[in-house]
Amino acid sequence: xxxxxxxxxxxSVSRERPAESSDSAGLLDALQHQVAVFARRAEQTRLGGVxxxxxxxxxxxxxxxxxxxxxxxxxxKALAAGMGIDSSTVTRQVAPLVDTGLVKRTSHPEDxxxxxxxxxxxxLARLNEVRSSRRELMAQVTGGWTEEERDSFTTLLTRFNxxxxxxxxxxxxxxxxxxxxxxxxxxxETGTVxxxxx
Numbered sequence: 001x002x003x004x005x006x007x008x009x010x011x012s013v014s015r016e017r018p019a020e021s022s023d024s025a026g027l028l029d030a031l032q033h034q035v036a037v038f039a040r041r042a043e044q045t046r047l048g049g050v051x052x053x054x055x056x057x058x059x060x061x062x063x064x065x066x067x068x069x070x071x072x073x074x075x076x077k078a079l080a081a082g083m084g085i086d087s088s089t090v091t092r093q094v095a096p097l098v099d100t101g102l103v104k105r106t107s108h109p110e111d112x113x114x115x116x117x118x119x120x121x122x123x124l125a126r127l128n129e130v131r132s133s134r135r136e137l138m139a140q141v142t143g144g145w146t147e148e149e150r151d152s153f154t155t156l157l158t159r160f161n162x163x164x165x166x167x168x169x170x171x172x173x174x175x176x177x178x179x180x181x182x183x184x185x186x187x188x189e190t191g192t193v194x195x196x197x198x
Contacts, residue, residue: 060093073118
């Protein structure tokens, strides 16, 4: 006669695993839903700041100017690599900034034959104006948050954007290369609170 198995123990393990899987799936479903809602809210509001400056600078221009200001003058290839987009996209996006005097082309300080892009004085003034407006928007949206909550959210959102950028760079998603801005730029652009879909 075969030994009697402990069916109670086996049944207990069987019940626990689906529960854990279900909890995880439910959390991931909630996460993907809130990300989708956030994307829609961000598109609707464009996160362009408040007051007269609201939505007066598009995302591409803001991210380009912001990176040039933070990292200094650089060539098109370096700028493209740092933003996770191709050189032709940077060339296309930077052209109107040069035409309007927000960005200037100058000679590389160490190699006079090379050309680098640099934020002009006018571009920096414009960028600071837009930053201030967007900062006020973030302050209003997170007005009921503590500094610790803002810090935690910013850290996690930066990490999330970095992970998305890494997947896009590895070619594991259908995200066009022109839409991937890794690290702090993406966090700056999308640093607001996801809203509930009602």
